[in-house]
Amino acid sequence: MAKIAVVSDIHANLHALNAVARDMNLMGVEEVWCLGDTVNYGAFPNECCRWVRENVSIYILGNHELMLLGLASVENRYVNECLNWTKENIDATWIEYFSTKSVIYHHKDITLVHDNPLSPGSMKYILTREDAEIALLKMNSRLCFFGHTHIPIGYRLSTVGAEIIRTPNYSIDLRKHLLNPGSVGQPRDGIPLASYAIFEENTVTIRRVKYDIKSAARAIIDANLPSVMAARLLKGV
Structure with missing residues (x-):
């Protein structure tokens, strides 16, 4: 099996993405899977999308791509301000690119999804042991990579649940x-370092990158x- 990097939630942060890409090269990564949310929040959507197209073999849509495509929405002032800015600044090429992608991908006994394997595209978070336990009990795959929370964490089904x-x-x-590689571009675990797996x-292996x-x-x-x-970048929240 190839050495695979699993990335998620780049959020147009080119500085973080470039650092992660350099770390991937040092670690001998041979293939990259992306769990979505390449756009929004950061200032470099086109550059980050270009890197994804050139380097990622499997791409899953995140909720921010779904919002960009008009397929989802949220009532959040800051998210929508970023979304409007992204719509004005992103190249149409990337809209077309995202329109060809799906919200879930199955690879042998592995599932890739942005938010939740039981309801991909729903924007439903897995944040607690209870959330994870429901997903673990009901999902068909042995292993699921997910993003969305921006927090690197894993759950496994055991005699005590999740x-x-x-x-x-x-x-x-x-x-x-269930495994979350954390966020490349906007970590939210209080550690302001890029995260990927x-x-x-x-x-x-979870990698944290300066x-x-x-x-x-x-x-x-x-x-x-x-x-x-x-401000969130500086604090990792």
């Missing part, structure tokens, strides 16, 4: 597993995007 996995290195056994054979956070935040402000999105 067991939380927080170690950065863990093995995939015969039980069912490397999947090889039956092992998953990048020029201040420059990424400055680019958001210079683009007249909501300053709250810049």
Whole structure:
């Protein structure tokens, strides 16, 4: 099996994406899977979309692509301000690219989804052990990679229900597993470092990568995007 990088929630943060790409090269990554939300919040949607098209072999739509395509919406001032800015600045090429993609992908005994394997595209979060337990019990695949929460975490089905996995290195056994690689472009676990996963054979490793956070935040402000999105980068929330 190839050494695969699983990325999610780039959110137009080119500074973080470039740092992650360099780390992938150092780690000998051979293939990249993306769980969506390449756009919105950051100042570089076109550049990040170009990287995705050139480097990603499997792409899943996130809720921000669905909103860009007019297939979903939220009542959030800052999200919608970013979305309107993205609509004005993104190249039509990427709208066409996203329109060819799906909200879920099955690869052998592995499922890729942005939000929830039981309702892909619903924007339903997996945030608690209870959420994870329901998904683990009902999903058909042995392993599901998901994003959306921006928090790197794993869950596996055990005798106590959904067991939380927080170690950065863990093995995939015969039980069912849910794994979130965290966010490349807007981490929300209080650690302002880009996050992604490397999947090889039956092992998953979470990588945290330093990048020029201040420059990424400055680019958001210079683009007249909501300053709250810049502030979140600095704190990792």
